[in-house]
Amino acid sequence: MFGNIQSNLSKIFRKLRSKGRLTEDDLNQGFDEIKRVLLEADVNYEVVNKFIEDVRERALGQEILFSLNPGQMVVKIVYEELVDILGKAKKEIFFKGNPAIIMLLGLQGSGKTTTAGKLAVLLKKKNRKCILVPADTRRPGAVEQLKQIAEQANVGFYEPDTDDPLEIARKAPKVAYINSYDTVIIDTQGRLHVDDKLMKELKQMIKIAKPSEKLFVADGMTGQDAVNIADRFNNDLDITGVILTKLDGDARGGAALSIYSVTGKPIKLIGVGEKITDMEQFYPDRIASRILGMGDVLTLIEKAEEGFKEDEAKRLEKKLKKAQFNLDDFLSQIKQVKKMGSLGSLVKMIPGMPAKGIENVDDNVLVRIEAIINSMTKEERESPEILGGSRRKRIAMGSGTSVQEINQLIKQFDMMKKMMKTYMKGGKRGLPF
Numbered sequence: 041m042f043g044n045i046q047s048n049l050s051k052i053f054r055k056l057r058s059k060g061r062l063t064e065d066d067l068n069q070g071f072d073e074i075k076r077v078l079l080e081a082d083v084n085y086e087v088v089n090k091f092i093e094d095v096r097e098r099a100l101g102q103e104i105l106f107s108l109n110p111g112q113m114v115v116k117i118v119y120e121e122l123v124d125i126l127g128k129a130k131k132e133i134f135f136k137g138n139p140a141i142i143m144l145l146g147l148q149g150s151g152k153t154t155t156a157g158k159l160a161v162l163l164k165k166k167n168r169k170c171i172l173v174p175a176d177t178r179r180p181g182a183v184e185q186l187k188q189i190a191e192q193a194n195v196g197f198y199e200p201d202t203d204d205p206l207e208i209a210r211k212a213p214k215v216a217y218i219n220s221y222d223t224v225i226i227d228t229q230g231r232l233h234v235d236d237k238l239m240k241e242l243k244q245m246i247k248i249a250k251p252s253e254k255l256f257v258a259d260g261m262t263g264q265d266a267v268n269i270a271d272r273f274n275n276d277l278d279i280t281g282v283i284l285t286k287l288d289g290d291a292r293g294g295a296a297l298s299i300y301s302v303t304g305k306p307i308k309l310i311g312v313g314e315k316i317t318d319m320e321q322f323y324p325d326r327i328a329s330r331i332l333g334m335g336d337v338l339t340l341i342e343k344a345e346e347g348f349k350e351d352e353a354k355r356l357e358k359k360l361k362k363a364q365f366n367l368d369d370f371l372s373q374i375k376q377v378k379k380m381g382s383l384g385s386l387v388k389m390i391p392g393m394p395a396k397g398i399e400n401v402d403d404n405v406l407v408r409i410e411a412i413i414n415s416m417t418k419e420e421r422e423s424p425e426i427l428g429g430s431r432r433k434r435i436a437m438g439s440g441t442s443v444q445e446i447n448q449l450i451k452q453f454d455m456m457k458k459m460m461k462t463y464m465k466g467g468k469r470g471l472p473f
């Protein structure tokens with residue numbers, strides 16, 4: 041997620057931090073570079089301009105030029121301003137009425153139907169009883185697609201007896217109520233472009249169904265286009281929030297960074313993969329830290345908690361905090377990660393792990409890491425610093441790997457530990473700079 045923007049920004053910050061003192065020229069040059077990176081990521085032009093002006097004003101106003109660590113100060117300001125334009129705080133899905141109605145809106149292929157299933161899975165965890173309603177009756181196969189997704193999510197499905205979306209919007213809530221569903225998720229039709237006919241139909245549906253949430257589903261890969269369309273939907277239909285999909289790919293970040301500032305409507309959830317469980321709450325602070333390349337220990341811990349037994353997660357969290365992290369933890373974490381699927385995305389959240397290239401960590405590599413660690417004694421796993429040449433040779437023999445691979449593993453482990461220490465020193469929200 042946001043790999044390019046992340047690596048470009050860290051280059052700029054590294055440069056700024058490498059200077060003991062910063063002149064006004066240094067700062068202005070830094071801001072120009074940040075501006076370029078944001079524009080390259082397809083962030084809306086006006087949003088970028090305002091962002092840079094806000095950062096500049098704060099930076100120059102805070103006597104940054106004389107502060108002890110000016111580079112760090114700049115990063116802190118950029119981080120806080122990023123959190124602001126991303127929407128400040130997380131926003132929950134809002135439920136009103138029985139059943140509560142959630143409508144998913146958006147262009148063709150943005151991910152509405154997939155999102156309907158993901159949302160139902162997410163809400164099930166909050167004890168909501170969902171029924172999926174197909175109001176997209178025009179595209180062949182659309183009803184069937186949603187039906188299969190409902191089966192997969194193991195939630196209710198409304199079988200329409202008409203092709204008229206308005207009729208469906210009228211009947212489905214009643215059927216849901218009779219069958220004790222408390223949440224109705226309506227999947228609507230997408231069009232290639234925004235057109236008046238679509239808007240008119242959606243407006244009528246909204247009038248009939250009275251949804252408490254009108255969520256605009258936007259393709260996170262598309263940058264400013266998504267923002268313009270969101271703006272149009274918002275003007276016509278007064279959307280209540282946004283779901284950004286496909287952030288697992290190489291989304292440049294433009295949509296995520298602009299959509300709240302342009303529409304005033306918060307991003308509530310993000311889609312991070314094709315699987316039905318690949319949806320997350322959107323946390324502006326966590327995304328900002330991810331964009332700044334800090335890794336995302338918080339999200340990692342939260343994900344881990346779902347997969348781990350509760351006490352195992354607590355133990356890990358404690359260790360993470362103290363940065364007492366040994367090779368056993370490294371291994372058990374990798375094993376848990378394996379269970380949780382989507383390895384690439386999880387590993388990327390570990391602080392210090394480079395965003396690029398890590399996607400290539402495949403199961404084969406994991407098996408070898410596991411073999412290496414299993415060939416170590418208990419003492420060696422707890423204190424890897426005792427691993428001298430002869431021990432490494434023995435472990436290589438025992439695990440069927442090579443000394444180089446062991447060297448590499450230890451190097452990665454050391455790097456991760458070091459990054460965690462730095463990160464944790466500043467508290468959970470601190471900056472590792």
Ligand SMILES: Nc1nc2c(ncn2[C@@H]2O[C@H](COP(=O)(O)OP(=O)(O)OP(=O)(O)O)[C@@H](O)[C@H]2O)c(=O)[nH]1
Binds near residue numbers: 152154288
């Ligand atoms: N990688 C990834 N793919 C996604 C995500 N969300 C949706 N997709 C994919 O995007 C494609 C389109 O998704 P749909 O849910 O069918 O989109 P839609 O908005 O319902 O499309 P129409 O019904 O044609 O308007 C599918 O191949 C999905 O698997 C996501 O978060 N990540």
Ligand SMILES: [Mg+2]
Binds near residue numbers: 176182
């Ligand atoms: Mg669809």
